[in-house]
Amino acid sequence: MVAARLIEYAEAGPEVRAVYDDIKRTRNVPDVNNFWKIIANHPPTLRRTWESLKETMAPGALDPLTKEMLYLAVSAAHGCEYCIASHTAAARKRGMTDEMLGELLAVVGMASETNRLVTGWRVPLEEAFR
Amino acid sequence: MVAARLIEYAEAGPEVRAVYDDIKRTRNVPDVNNFWKIIANHPPTLRRTWESLKETMAPGALDPLTKEMLYLAVSAAHGCEYCIASHTAAARKRGMTDEMLGELLAVVGMASETNRLVTGWRVPLEEAFR
Amino acid sequence: MVAARLIEYAEAGPEVRAVYDDIKRTRNVPDVNNFWKIIANHPPTLRRTWESLKETMAPGALDPLTKEMLYLAVSAAHGCEYCIASHTAAARKRGMTDEMLGELLAVVGMASETNRLVTGWRVPLEEAFR
Amino acid sequence: MVAARLIEYAEAGPEVRAVYDDIKRTRNVPDVNNFWKIIANHPPTLRRTWESLKETMAPGALDPLTKEMLYLAVSAAHGCEYCIASHTAAARKRGMTDEMLGELLAVVGMASETNRLVTGWRVPLEEAFR
Amino acid sequence: MVAARLIEYAEAGPEVRAVYDDIKRTRNVPDVNNFWKIIANHPPTLRRTWESLKETMAPGALDPLTKEMLYLAVSAAHGCEYCIASHTAAARKRGMTDEMLGELLAVVGMASETNRLVTGWRVPLEEAFR
Amino acid sequence: MVAARLIEYAEAGPEVRAVYDDIKRTRNVPDVNNFWKIIANHPPTLRRTWESLKETMAPGALDPLTKEMLYLAVSAAHGCEYCIASHTAAARKRGMTDEMLGELLAVVGMASETNRLVTGWRVPLEEAFR
Numbered sequence: 172m173v174a175a176r177l178i179e180y181a182e183a184g185p186e187v188r189a190v191y192d193d194i195k196r197t198r199n200v201p202d203v204n205n206f207w208k209i210i211a212n213h214p215p216t217l218r219r220t221w222e223s224l225k226e227t228m229a230p231g232a233l234d235p236l237t238k239e240m241l242y243l244a245v246s247a248a249h250g251c252e253y254c255i256a257s258h259t260a261a262a263r264k265r266g267m268t269d270e271m272l273g274e275l276l277a278v279v280g281m282a283s284e285t286n287r288l289v290t291g292w293r294v295p296l297e298e299a300f301r
Numbered sequence: 302m303v304a305a306r307l308i309e310y311a312e313a314g315p316e317v318r319a320v321y322d323d324i325k326r327t328r329n330v331p332d333v334n335n336f337w338k339i340i341a342n343h344p345p346t347l348r349r350t351w352e353s354l355k356e357t358m359a360p361g362a363l364d365p366l367t368k369e370m371l372y373l374a375v376s377a378a379h380g381c382e383y384c385i386a387s388h389t390a391a392a393r394k395r396g397m398t399d400e401m402l403g404e405l406l407a408v409v410g411m412a413s414e415t416n417r418l419v420t421g422w423r424v425p426l427e428e429a430f431r
Numbered sequence: 432m433v434a435a436r437l438i439e440y441a442e443a444g445p446e447v448r449a450v451y452d453d454i455k456r457t458r459n460v461p462d463v464n465n466f467w468k469i470i471a472n473h474p475p476t477l478r479r480t481w482e483s484l485k486e487t488m489a490p491g492a493l494d495p496l497t498k499e500m501l502y503l504a505v506s507a508a509h510g511c512e513y514c515i516a517s518h519t520a521a522a523r524k525r526g527m528t529d530e531m532l533g534e535l536l537a538v539v540g541m542a543s544e545t546n547r548l549v550t551g552w553r554v555p556l557e558e559a560f561r
Numbered sequence: 562m563v564a565a566r567l568i569e570y571a572e573a574g575p576e577v578r579a580v581y582d583d584i585k586r587t588r589n590v591p592d593v594n595n596f597w598k599i600i601a602n603h604p605p606t607l608r609r610t611w612e613s614l615k616e617t618m619a620p621g622a623l624d625p626l627t628k629e630m631l632y633l634a635v636s637a638a639h640g641c642e643y644c645i646a647s648h649t650a651a652a653r654k655r656g657m658t659d660e661m662l663g664e665l666l667a668v669v670g671m672a673s674e675t676n677r678l679v680t681g682w683r684v685p686l687e688e689a690f691r
Numbered sequence: 692m693v694a695a696r697l698i699e700y701a702e703a704g705p706e707v708r709a710v711y712d713d714i715k716r717t718r719n720v721p722d723v724n725n726f727w728k729i730i731a732n733h734p735p736t737l738r739r740t741w742e743s744l745k746e747t748m749a750p751g752a753l754d755p756l757t758k759e760m761l762y763l764a765v766s767a768a769h770g771c772e773y774c775i776a777s778h779t780a781a782a783r784k785r786g787m788t789d790e791m792l793g794e795l796l797a798v799v800g801m802a803s804e805t806n807r808l809v810t811g812w813r814v815p816l817e818e819a820f821r
Numbered sequence: 822m823v824a825a826r827l828i829e830y831a832e833a834g835p836e837v838r839a840v841y842d843d844i845k846r847t848r849n850v851p852d853v854n855n856f857w858k859i860i861a862n863h864p865p866t867l868r869r870t871w872e873s874l875k876e877t878m879a880p881g882a883l884d885p886l887t888k889e890m891l892y893l894a895v896s897a898a899h900g901c902e903y904c905i906a907s908h909t910a911a912a913r914k915r916g917m918t919d920e921m922l923g924e925l926l927a928v929v930g931m932a933s934e935t936n937r938l939v940t941g942w943r944v945p946l947e948e949a950f951r
Contacts, residue, residue, distance in 0.1 A: 174423045174516070174951060206415070209424045213533025216540070219876060220415065223869055227411045232400035237367060238408050244371045245412035245547075247681035248378040250510055250770050253419045254412070255681060256430035256694070270362035273733025276681040278368050280736070281357045282375035282384070284674035285336070285350065287765075289383045291637035291645060291666040293304045294339045300386035301824060304646070304821060343663025346670070349743055356739060375677075377551035380640055380900050385551060386824070403863025406551040410866070414544035417895075421507035421515060421536040431694060434691060434776070434943045466935070469944045473793025476800070479616060480935065483609055487931045492920035497887060498928050501894045505807075505932035508898040510770055513939045514932070516950035530882035538888050541877045542895035542904070545856070545870065549903045553824045554859045560906035561564060564813045564906070596805070599814045603923025606930070610805065617801045622790035627757060628798050631764045635802035635937075638768040640900055643809045644802070646820035660752035668758050671747045672765035672774070675726070675740065679773045683694045684729045690776035767941035775941060796941040804934035811897035811905060811926040 178211035187211045190221050197225060204257060236265040240275055247279045308341035317341045320351050327355060334387060366395040370405055377409045438471035447471045450481050457485060464517060496525040500535055507539045568601035577601045580611050587615060594647055626655040630665055637669045698731035707731045710741050717745060724777055756785040760795055767799045828861035837861045840871050847875060854907055886915040890925055897929045 180191055180202075190211075194203045211217045228238050239262040246254035259272070267275075310321055310332075320341075324333045341347045358368050369392040376384035389402070397405075440451055440462075450471075454463045471477045488498050499522040506514035519532070527535075570581055570592075580601075584593045601607045618628050629652040636644035649662070657665075700711055700722075710731075714723045731737045748758050759782040766774035779792070787795075830841055830852075840861075844853045861867045878888050889912040896904035909922070917925075 174425075177425075205424050205427050206419060209422045210418055212422070212529065213537065215876065216418070216533060216537045219537075219873055220418065220540075223873060224411055224415070226865065226869060227404075227407045231404050232398060233404045233408075237370070238404070240367070241371060241374045241405060241408045242412045243681075244374045245378045245409050246416055247677055248375045249413065249416040250676075250680045251416040251419055252680070252683065253424050253426050253430070254416050255683060256426060258412075260430060268362060269732065273736060274357075274361050274363045274368070275371060276678060277357045277733065277736045277739075278363075278371045279375050279681055280674040280678045280740075281354055282372045282388075283379065283677040284670040285354070286376055286379045286381040286384050286640075287637055287673040288340055288346070288350065288666060288670045289336060289381055290640045290642070291633075291669055292339045292342070293642065293645060294336050294383050295304075295307075296383050296386060297335050300383075300390060342659065343667065345746065346663060346667045349667075349746060350670075353739055353743060356735065373551075377547055380546075380550045382550070382553065385553060399862065403866060406548060407863065407866045407869075409551055410544040410548045410870075413547040414540040416510075417507055417543040418536060418540045420510045420512070421503075421539055423512065423515060434945075437945075465947050466939060466944050469942045470938055472789065472942070473797065475616065476793060476797045476938070479613055479797075480800075480938065483613060484931055484935070486605065486609060487924075487927045491924050492918060493924045493928075497890070498924070500887070501891060501925060501928045502932045504891045504894045505898045505929050506936055508895045509933065509936045511936040511939055513944050513946050513950075514936050516946060520950060528882060534877075534881050534883045534888070535891060537877045538883075538891045539895050541874055542892045542908075543899065545874070546896055546899040546901040546904050548860055548866070548870065549856060549901055552859045552862070554856050554903050555824075555827075556903050556906060557855050560903070560910060564815075567815075595817050596809060596814050599812045600808055602812070602919065603927065606808070606923060606927045609927075610808065610930075614801055614805070617794075617797045621794050622788060623794045623798075627760070628794070630757070631761060631795060631798045632802045634761045634764050635768045635799050636806055638765045639803065639806045641806040641809055643814050643816050643820070644806050646816060650820060658752060664747075664751050664753045664758070665761060667747045668753075668761045669765050671744055672762045673769065675744070676766055676769045676771040676774050678730055678736070678740065679726060679771055682729045682732070684726050684773050685694075685697075686773050686776060687725050690773070690780060763941075767937055770936075770940045772940070772943065775943060796938060799941055800934040800938045803937040804930040806900075807897055807933040808926060808930045810900045810902070811893075811929055813902065813905060 175209050175212045177205060177208040179208065183211060184214070186214045187217060190217050193225075194221060206253070206257065236262065236267060239265055240267060240271075244275060244279050247276065248283065305339050305342045307335060307338040309338065313341060314344070316344045317347060320347050323355075324351060336383070336387065366392065366397060369395055370397065370401075374405060374409050377406065378413065435469050435472045437465060437468040439468065443471060444474070446474045447477060450477050453485075454481060466513070466517065496522065496527060499525055500527065500531075504535060504539050507536065508543065565599050565602045567595060567598040569598065573601060574604070576604045577607060580607050583615075584611060596643070596647065626652065626657060629655055630657065630661075634665060634669050637666065638673065695729050695732045697725060697728040699728065703731060704734070706734045707737060710737050713745075714741060726773070726777065756782065756787060759785055760787065760791075764795060764799050767796065768803065825859050825862045827855060827858040829858065833861060834864070836864045837867060840867050843875075844871060856903070856907065886912065886917060889915055890917065890921075894925060894929050897926065898933065 191203050194207060210220060239258055243258040243262055246258055308317060321333050324337060340350060369388055373388040373392055376388055451463050454467060470480060499518055503518040503522055506518055568577060581593050584597060600610060629648060633648040633652055636648055698707060711723050714727060730740060759778055763778040763782055766778055841853050844857060860870060889908055893908040893912055896908055
């Protein structure tokens with residue numbers, strides 16, 4: 172067996188349990204996602220990633236729904252299936268409708284197309300953008 | 302010389318001029334960006350890309366600023382320098398503040414980090430996300 | 432059926448068998464991985480890829496474990512699931528511990544995050560790095 | 562200074578000179594591109610890369626122009642500016658017209674858009690494609 | 692359930708049916724692929740993507756087989772499994788042989804290798820390519 | 822002007838100065854790189870990124886040179902020029918020789934090639950790797 176094991180709460184050490192408890196409390200969920208159960212194989216990554224994510228995704232100048240949609244857009248650009256699935260679910264929970272998802276993915280698609288056109292055609296940067 | 306030439310309005314044919322005119326009218330700008338002047342080397346691409354972009358970026362379930370920010374996030378994920386520069390400018394014109402840009406790029410960074418952690422650790426998709 | 436077939440030893444021609452034999456001898460394994468059985472559908476690619484890989488991964492200024500870990504890091508960055516699985520196994524065989532894997536993926540994640548921050552913020556290259 | 566130096570013919574050792582000579586003869590050019598002069602900093606990479614490239618790009622079931630265009634398409638997808646520039650030049654030398662370049666980049670753009678739509682929408686693979 | 696549903700013809704509205712009918716007529720197929728059935732969840736994306744794709748993939752300066760092979764090369768570079776499967780099938784239908792597929796993927800592989808060598812070694816662009 | 826400004830020490834607020842001081846102390850350098858001076862435009866990103874990076878790159882089961890080389894490999898895979906330049910310099914400072922750099926980039930190149938071959942050929946994952 173090569174892939175890492177899921178670390179469930181019952182078998183987790185205190186450092187891991189403390190993070191799981193904070194995730195469940197912050198997100199008001201009964202259990203943590205597989206993402207956390209896998210990176211718990213390396214407790215420093217679990218703790219650091221959760222702290223960074225909690226801070227980054229908190230309400231600020233951008234609201235949590237916009238942040239989740241940006242997350243989803245980047246995950247689609249990177250082709251990370253699990254990330255797309257989990258952040259689609261998270262964005263829907265925060266209010267993303269079918270219509271909003273449709274428009275979001277249309278923008279991701281158009282940006283991907285024009286990103287490659289710009290690169291392939293070697294568009295020179297104009298002074299105004301420096 | 303290998304790179305494509307910028308097609309200026311004065312030397313453009315009627316098909317290209319019609320697109321330039323529509324871009325300038327729609328965006329209320331005196332001239333079009335280098336992106337358009339380069340892809341005008343292939344007029345069908347110019348016309349089709351502008352039509353698709355105009356439709357995709359129009360106000361809908363998502364407002365134009367959110368769409369510009371999604372565009373910028375995808376461009377940062379793809380590493381397209383020109384695209385990042387031009388869509389940062391476009392998003393600022395639509396109201397993106399320094400603080401919003403800072404949070405946007407923080408989300409792009411975190412998404413990139415966790416996208417790779419998910420892939421590298423081979424996180425299994427849970428039933429709830431299927 | 433669209434996907435390519437696995438070419439097993441018993442049905443392989445002499446050119447393919449010679450490569451399989453060399454892989455098994457070099458790596459001291461009873462059979463070759465699916466990767467080789469698939470690219471054997473195009474024998475010149477099988478031979479050329481094996482020769483390049485054997486030369487590139489041989490001990491040199493870098494030891495084989497470090498090379499396997501670099502391979503794994505690149506595969507995680509590119510999101511190639513099969514490659515991640517097979518090179519995680521190969522690196523473990525050469526001595527990569529759980530702790531080393533945890534740190535390796537943490538570095539991959541941080542590099543991915545800062546790569547996108549650099550690009551998104553358009554950090555200018557300093558003279559010292561030219 | 563951090564970046565690698567260009568290794569010119571006059572200062573190169575016999576292993577590097579032999580590769581340069583073969584490139585110049587095969588391609589009928591007076592000097593090799595910067596790509597070769599830089600990777601000559603690691604002679605085994607220079608030799609191995611040239612041998613693989615010479616074999617891969619030789620006429621076969623696909624003609625050399627089609628191969629150059631595929632190379633260019635991949636380079637545009639990966640956003641490698643130098644590669645786009647040098648393979649645009651190489652494809653033009655083999656007969657790629659302005660119109661062909663325009664259509665090639667249009668296909669690259671459309672493929673990039675639909676690749677992300679497929680991933681973002683999580684399109685399930687149908688039986689017929691397994 | 693998080694993933695989008697397949698929209699079958701029987702349940703589709705008139706805008707979606709019109710696109711499905713045009714795809715079936717243009718390609719002479721009894722049913723549309725899952726790609727279309729999924730993006731039909733956002734009818735404007737379905738219509739716009741089909742129109743762009745139909746125009747882009749039509750015979751022009753490049754023949755349809757070359758265009759399908761370029762599409763496949765980009766999809767392999769982006770790591771989109773569904774896209775690789777469906778465009779491998781489409782290219783085979785237009786005449787791509789086993790040998791051509793083998794050479795195509797060999798070029799994709801070599802381009803990927805040299806793209807990263809160019810970037811990693813920071814090869815400077817020569818004047819001739821500007 | 823669209824690109825962000827470099828925040829120099831003299832004009833920085835106390836939160837930014839504290840991070841700059843810690844970077845200079847930890848790395849024993851007279852000034853911080855442009856990367857830090859740019860992300861200082863969003864102080865929470867500066868602080869969080871530095872803390873994560875300091876923890877991730879500290880000696881552990883992997884030594885600092887190996888970590889820098891992994892960082893460089895990922896940056897080459899992502900095509901981030903600034904990151905490649907700054908982490909090549911950092912790895913050299915920690916002892917990476919010309920020969921090691923040559924082998925590192927050869928592995929990055931080979932991994933990139935086989936990553937795309939695996940994906941393009943759709944190699945099925947064997948049971949042993951699950």
